[in-house]
Amino acid sequence: MSAPVRVGVVGLGTVGSGVVRLLVESADHITRHAGRPIVVERAVVKDVAKERSVPVPGGKISSDIRDISQDPAISVAVLLVGGLEPARSMMIELLEHGKDVVTANKALLAEHGPELFELARKLGRSIAFEAAVAGGIPIVAAIGECLAANRIESIRGILNGTSNFILTRMEEDGADYADVLKLAQAKGFAEADPSMDVDGTDATQKLAILAHLAFGVWVPWAEISRTGIDGLDLDLLKYAGELGYRIRLVAVASRSDGRLAMRVAPALVRIGTPLAETRGAYNAVSIVGDAVGRMFFHGLGAGQMPTASAVVADIIDTVVGRAAITFRTTGVLESDTPAAKISDTAVLERHFLRIRVKDQLGVLSKITGTLGEHGISIASVIQHDVSGSSDAGVPLVIMTHACDSSAVQKAVAAIDTSDVVRGKSVCLSVLEE
Amino acid sequence: MSAPVRVGVVGLGTVGSGVVRLLVESADHITRHAGRPIVVERAVVKDVAKERSVPVPGGKISSDIRDISQDPAISVAVLLVGGLEPARSMMIELLEHGKDVVTANKALLAEHGPELFELARKLGRSIAFEAAVAGGIPIVAAIGECLAANRIESIRGILNGTSNFILTRMEEDGADYADVLKLAQAKGFAEADPSMDVDGTDATQKLAILAHLAFGVWVPWAEISRTGIDGLDLDLLKYAGELGYRIRLVAVASRSDGRLAMRVAPALVRIGTPLAETRGAYNAVSIVGDAVGRMFFHGLGAGQMPTASAVVADIIDTVVGRAAITFRTTGVLESDTPAAKISDTAVLERHFLRIRVKDQLGVLSKITGTLGEHGISIASVIQHDVSGSSDAGVPLVIMTHACDSSAVQKAVAAIDTSDVVRGKSVCLSVLEE
Numbered sequence: 096m097s098a099p100v101r102v103g104v105v106g107l108g109t110v111g112s113g114v115v116r117l118l119v120e121s122a123d124h125i126t127r128h129a130g131r132p133i134v135v136e137r138a139v140v141k142d143v144a145k146e147r148s149v150p151v152p153g154g155k156i157s158s159d160i161r162d163i164s165q166d167p168a169i170s171v172a173v174l175l176v177g178g179l180e181p182a183r184s185m186m187i188e189l190l191e192h193g194k195d196v197v198t199a200n201k202a203l204l205a206e207h208g209p210e211l212f213e214l215a216r217k218l219g220r221s222i223a224f225e226a227a228v229a230g231g232i233p234i235v236a237a238i239g240e241c242l243a244a245n246r247i248e249s250i251r252g253i254l255n256g257t258s259n260f261i262l263t264r265m266e267e268d269g270a271d272y273a274d275v276l277k278l279a280q281a282k283g284f285a286e287a288d289p290s291m292d293v294d295g296t297d298a299t300q301k302l303a304i305l306a307h308l309a310f311g312v313w314v315p316w317a318e319i320s321r322t323g324i325d326g327l328d329l330d331l332l333k334y335a336g337e338l339g340y341r342i343r344l345v346a347v348a349s350r351s352d353g354r355l356a357m358r359v360a361p362a363l364v365r366i367g368t369p370l371a372e373t374r375g376a377y378n379a380v381s382i383v384g385d386a387v388g389r390m391f392f393h394g395l396g397a398g399q400m401p402t403a404s405a406v407v408a409d410i411i412d413t414v415v416g417r418a419a420i421t422f423r424t425t426g427v428l429e430s431d432t433p434a435a436k437i438s439d440t441a442v443l444e445r446h447f448l449r450i451r452v453k454d455q456l457g458v459l460s461k462i463t464g465t466l467g468e469h470g471i472s473i474a475s476v477i478q479h480d481v482s483g484s485s486d487a488g489v490p491l492v493i494m495t496h497a498c499d500s501s502a503v504q505k506a507v508a509a510i511d512t513s514d515v516v517r518g519k520s521v522c523l524s525v526l527e528e
Numbered sequence: 529m530s531a532p533v534r535v536g537v538v539g540l541g542t543v544g545s546g547v548v549r550l551l552v553e554s555a556d557h558i559t560r561h562a563g564r565p566i567v568v569e570r571a572v573v574k575d576v577a578k579e580r581s582v583p584v585p586g587g588k589i590s591s592d593i594r595d596i597s598q599d600p601a602i603s604v605a606v607l608l609v610g611g612l613e614p615a616r617s618m619m620i621e622l623l624e625h626g627k628d629v630v631t632a633n634k635a636l637l638a639e640h641g642p643e644l645f646e647l648a649r650k651l652g653r654s655i656a657f658e659a660a661v662a663g664g665i666p667i668v669a670a671i672g673e674c675l676a677a678n679r680i681e682s683i684r685g686i687l688n689g690t691s692n693f694i695l696t697r698m699e700e701d702g703a704d705y706a707d708v709l710k711l712a713q714a715k716g717f718a719e720a721d722p723s724m725d726v727d728g729t730d731a732t733q734k735l736a737i738l739a740h741l742a743f744g745v746w747v748p749w750a751e752i753s754r755t756g757i758d759g760l761d762l763d764l765l766k767y768a769g770e771l772g773y774r775i776r777l778v779a780v781a782s783r784s785d786g787r788l789a790m791r792v793a794p795a796l797v798r799i800g801t802p803l804a805e806t807r808g809a810y811n812a813v814s815i816v817g818d819a820v821g822r823m824f825f826h827g828l829g830a831g832q833m834p835t836a837s838a839v840v841a842d843i844i845d846t847v848v849g850r851a852a853i854t855f856r857t858t859g860v861l862e863s864d865t866p867a868a869k870i871s872d873t874a875v876l877e878r879h880f881l882r883i884r885v886k887d888q889l890g891v892l893s894k895i896t897g898t899l900g901e902h903g904i905s906i907a908s909v910i911q912h913d914v915s916g917s918s919d920a921g922v923p924l925v926i927m928t929h930a931c932d933s934s935a936v937q938k939a940v941a942a943i944d945t946s947d948v949v950r951g952k953s954v955c956l957s958v959l960e961e
Contacts, residue, residue, distance in 0.1 A: 117677055117819055127744075128676040130857040225674070231820035233666075233674030240850070241658070241666030243561040244550055244840035311560075369826065372805060386550055386837035387664035393802065393824035404819035407677035415857045417673070417850050424563040424848045 097131035100414045103163030103194070104138045104151075105185060106175035110199055110226070111138070112149045113403030114173060118410075119152060129411045136169050137162060160185050164192035171413050173406060174198040183207050190220050195418065197409040199226035199402055205300035205316040208307065221422035223409035228301045229254055229378045231401030232394040233408070238308045238382065239421060245384030247309040249349035251526070254301040256376035256397040257292035258324045258344040260284045262361075263374045266332045266341060272325070284376055294323035295344065295359040302346040302359060309348065309382070310355055314437055322360040331449055331521060334477060334492045335363050338447070341371045345526065355437050363447050363525040369393065370526065443497040445474065445525035450510060451488030451517040458515045462491065465513070469506035472496045488517030500524065530564035533847045536596030536627070537571045537584075538618060539608035543632055543659070544571070545582045546836030547606060551843075552585060562844045569602050570595060593618050597625035604846050606839060607631040616640050623653050628851065630842040632659035632835055638733035638749040641740065654855035656842035661734045662687055662811040664834030665827040666841070671741045671815065672854060678817025680742040682782035684959070687734040689809035689830040690725035691757045691777040693717045695794075696807045699765050699774060705758070717809055727756035728777065728792040735779040735792060742781065742815070743788055747870055755793040764882055764954060767910060767925045768796050771880070774804045778959065788870050796880050796958040802826065803959065876930040878907065878958035883943060884921030884950040891948045895924065898946070902939035905929045921950030933957070 102118070104111055115135050118125065126132045137155040139162055147156075155162075160181075163172055172194040176182045182203045189196050196215070198204070204211070204227055215222045225235045229252065238247065253259050257279060264275040276293070279285035291297050296316075303316035324344050335342050340363035348357045364371040369391045373379040378396025383389050395401035412418040452458045463473060477492040495503065507522050535551070537544055548568050551558065559565045570588040572595055580589075588595075593614075596605055605627040609615045615636045622629050629648070631637070637644070637660055648655045658668045662685065671680065686692050690712060697708040709726070712718035724730050729749075736749035757777050768775050773796035781790045797804040802824045806812040811829025816822050828834035845851040885891045896906060910925040928936065940955050 113819075121677060121679065121819075124679055125677060128857065231817075231823060233670055236669065236674050237666055240845065241669050241841050242837065243844050244554060244558060244837050246554065246557055367800075367805065369802070369805070372800065372802070384664075384837065386546075386554075386833040386840075388828045388831075388834055390664060391824075391826035393826075395821045398821075400819040401821055404675065404677050404817065407819075408674050411676050412673065415853050417853050420848050420850050420853075424561065 099132040099134045100129070100170055101134055101136035101168045102171045102173060102410060103166065103169040104135055104173045104175065105160065105163060107138050107140050107147055107151075108175065109399045110402045110406065111175040112147065113399035114175065114406050115151060116149045117400070117403045117407050125407065125411065129414045131414065133410060133414060137166065139163050160188050164188045164194060169194065171195050171197065171410055173410065174200060175406070176200065177202065179203060179206055183211070186211055187214065190215050190218055193218070193220065195221045195413045197223045197406055197413060199224070199406055201227040201297070201300045201304060205303045208304070209313055215422065221413060221418045223413055223418045223422070224304070225409050226402050226405035228304050229380060230256070230394070230396040230398065231404050232378055232380060232392045232396065233405070234305065234380050234392055235308060237390070237392065238305065242382065242384050242387060242390070245386045247350070248383040248385060250305055250309055250347070250380065250382050251370065252302070252305070252346045252380040253343055253370060253373050253378050254346050254380075254396065255292050255298040255344055256378055256395070257285045257289060258298070259373065259378070260376045261293070262324060262332070262342055262344065265329055266336070269329065271329055272327060293325045295321040298344060298346045299359045302348055302357060306348045306355065306357060310350060312355060314355070314357060318437060320358040320360070324361055326521070327361055330490060334449060334490070335447065337477060338363070338475065338494055339366050340364060340525065341366055342523070343370055343373065345370065351442065357437050361523055363523055365527055368528055443499060445497050445527070446495045446500070446503045447523045447525055448493040448495070448507065448520055450491045450493070450520040452491050453515045453517065454489045455515065459491065461513065461515060462510055465510050466493070466495070466506050469502050469509070471498045471503060471506055494525070532565040532567045533562070533603055534567055534569035534601045535604045535606060535843060536599065536602040537568055537606045537608065538593065538596060540571050540573050540580055541608065542832045543835045543839065544608040545580065546832035547608065547839050548584060549582045550833070550836045550840050552582075558840065558844065562847045564847065566843060566847060570599065572596050593621050597621045597627060602627065604628050604630065604843060606843065607633065608839070609633065610635065612636060612639055616644070619644055620647065623648050623651055626651070626653065628654045628846045630656045630839055630846060632657070632839055634660040634730070634733045634737060638736045641737070642746055648855065654846060654851045656846055656851045656855070657737070658842050659835050659838035661737050662813060663689070663827070663829040663831065664837050665811055665813060665825045665829065666838070667738065667813050667825060668741060670823070670825065671738065675815065675817050675820060675823070678819045680783070681816040681818060683738055683742055683780070683813065683815050684803065685735070685738070685779045685813040686776055686803060686806050686811055687779050687829065688725050688731040688777055689811055689828070690718045690722060691731070692806065692811070693809045694726070695757060695765070695775055695777065698762055699769070702762065704762055705760060726758045728754040731777060731779045732792045735781055735790060739781040739788065739790060743783060745788060747788070747790060751870060753791040753793070757794055759954070760794055763923060767882060767923070768880065770910060771796070771908065771927055772799050773797060773958065774799055775956070776803055776806065778803065782875075784875065790870050794956055796956055798960055801961055876932060878930050878960070879928045879933070879936045880956045880958055881926040881928070881940065881953055883924045883926070883953040885924050886948045886950065887922045888948065892924065894946065894948060895943055898943050899926070899928070899939050902935050902942070904931045904936060904939055927958070
């Protein structure tokens with residue numbers, strides 16, 4: 096048996112505590128996989144006085160990152176602090192003092208990935224980040240290693256558990272967005288400030304990281320077209336259901352004609368397909384590779400122990416040397432990868448429109464006429480007999496045949512200027528498989 | 529750029545040709561992932577005269593395994609010969625001459641795994657075998673590396689694409705087993721002799737390998753309880769459908785109270801759950817780990833390019849050195865792992881019974897009485913009004929509440945001796961999630 100590897104943990108929030116717990120409680124099992132014991136030597140936290148649910152073995156806990164970076168006994172640092180600063184400075188400090196780093200901070204990598212990867216490479220260190228995307232789902236390893244023989248054609252993912260929890264509860268309980276959001280906060284599935292989750296930022300940052308691994312290009316996450324679930328209402332979910340679909344917040348990246356199409360937006364997914372059957376706080380990723388065909392992964396995308404599972408797998412990979420090899424040989428992580436030409440859709444898709452109209456003669460004809468002028472043909476229409484809904488208008492739901500997304504957007508903009516339309520129309524893409 | 533790595537390919541059947549094609553056609557892409565070019569130096573085949581769909585670069589093709597084993601330029605050998613011999617002797621020859629081996633031969637590993645792994649370890653070589661289980665799904669890496677921090681609690685898989693193709697076609701087309709089997713053979717989804725697929729042997733061998741990785745024990749595959757799909761008829765699928773289920777050939781391994789419960793058998797899976805939504809030649813694996821919770825993987829489990837994708841990923845892993853690390857550090861592959869105490873079920877499950885009875889007064893009472901005597905309570909019964917079916921009997925379909933599998937088997941044995949019962953009854957487990 097080799098000597099133990101000593102690990103420093105930076106941040107003892109939910110995930111940090113889970114990592115310490117797993118390293119302690121599953122020590123025998125982890126030792127067998129790593130070929131040597133892995134022990135937590137020290138934790139660095141913001142507030143040393145705060146009570147911890149999991150004791151750090153040996154009780155070494157302090158608030159100065161240098162207690163880890165400058166401890167020669169520690170070879171692997173686990174950075175579980177969220178946000179950009181001080182996380183970025185801490186990562187640099189750790190790398191510069193010779194530590195290999197494992198992190199779950201997707202915002203940091205989406206924002207400063209190229210700079211940090213380049214620094215690590217220059218210093219001969221590794222950064223492992225399986226836990227940064229889709230929690231317990233080993234999607235980083237799948238793309239970077241297991242599917243390495245494939246040219247990836249497309250990625251579709253449900254990457255934000257909070258949004259998916261809210262959409263599933265709305266759909267299953269017939270509850271309003273605001274009520275479900277409160278429930279999610281009470282249950283710990285949503286933060287006190289859930290805006291990064293529900294506005295699509297979190298999913299977009301994860302998509303940027305996956306696209307980097309899959310396509311070898313660096314896409315600044317803020318350039319990716321992004322719509323959250325915060326504009327959805329229960330009626331939209333009901334109409335989608337009537338047509339045989341559910342609504343999911345779907346992150347999409349696909350390659351065609353040398354362009355990369357990327358977006359994060361709510362979309363209709365057909366009931367019975369894997370994305371539609373992804374419920375609650377689960378995440379899912381569907382990948383198409385030129386050799387392997389369509390692969391689908393499903394698992395818990397957040398939460399203490401699923402994320403800790405991914406972090407500890409990365410610690411083991413780092414200890415045994417696999418992480419260093421992957422980081423060194425996987426060319427896609429290099430910072431001189433080309434910036435991608437991106438657009439928000441690649442192919443012709445069906446679209447789902449919800450337009451609120453005045454309940455008067457000739458409205459349907461007028462709207463379908465506008466769609467026709469933009470070359471958009473209609474697959475089906477739902478207009479229920481709604482009484483007493485004068486002010487908000489009567490909802491008119493249209494499913495188009497496959498068409499160009501920009502043509503639909505132009506048509507909807509034209510429709511929304513009409514005096515028979517009440518409020519802004521909703522336009523969602525439809526994913527058939 | 530480092531010097532090229534030279535690979536020898538043994539066997540140019542479907543998968544072997546796919547591997548050569550992928551290494552040639554995606555050379556740039558693979559070089560980027562491996563950090564150096566990977567070239568096919570030579571192929572060894574049984575029949576040199578046979579025409580090949582994919583030319584071996586340089587045209588070096590011969591029939592003597594020593595042309596690869598004794599070529600010092602070749603460092604990695606890809607063994608894509610099926611069956612036990614000469615595959616076993618070839619693997620030994622290659623290892624003894626210092627080659628790292630990549631293989632897709634699950635029968636060989638299920639039969640001779642401990643011996644071959646021990647030899648490789650002793651010689652400081654590696655054996656990589658991602659392609660041996662579930663084709664393109666990276667399940668070997670997932671269990672051995674990505675979920676390394678977890679104690680695996682259970683594995684459930686659809687591991688045989690041929691059986692799944694047949695069941696899906698029967699269910700969707702309302703076609704008989706024999707007709708669909710012929711279709712599967714015509715389409716290339718079933719071999720001319722499909723017995724190893726449809727009798728559950730193939731799935732059982734794969735389950736033995738997965739259980740070895742997940743639970744660290746060696747289970748001789750022939751000791752695992754095994755039932756194929758060859759005894760199923762269309763009526764069973766229809767009744768399952770009426771109750772809200774589909775029938776799938778499910779491989780199960782789960783841990784409880786120090787025992788390992790393993791079996792391969794057709795089972796009812798609830799419509800809407802991932803295993804039920806696994807159609808056609810797809811494979812699926814659901815794993816529960818103590819930290820990560822339930823993970824689900826879905827992808828093409830066989831076929832030329834999906835399997836080649838897994839083989840080439842293993843070649844890359846071997847070239848960059850990850851395979852050697854995994855093989856060295858993953859203790860679960862050691863041959864002195866304990867033989868497992870296995871049983872065929874772990875927990876109480878619902879059961880689905882189809883009993884053919886004489887259409888006469890008191891039959892239902894008699895059968896439910898026998899079930900009651902064995903402590904089995906009934907959740908639902910289907911008996912349709914069938915006219916003119918005197919000889920074969922009238923089908924009586926019973927869904928039990930959760931109960932012990934051995935009690936059900938005893939009850940069914942007792943029922944089958946009754947003079948009101950025609951033929952042998954069918955008893956299938958029901959998997960609710």
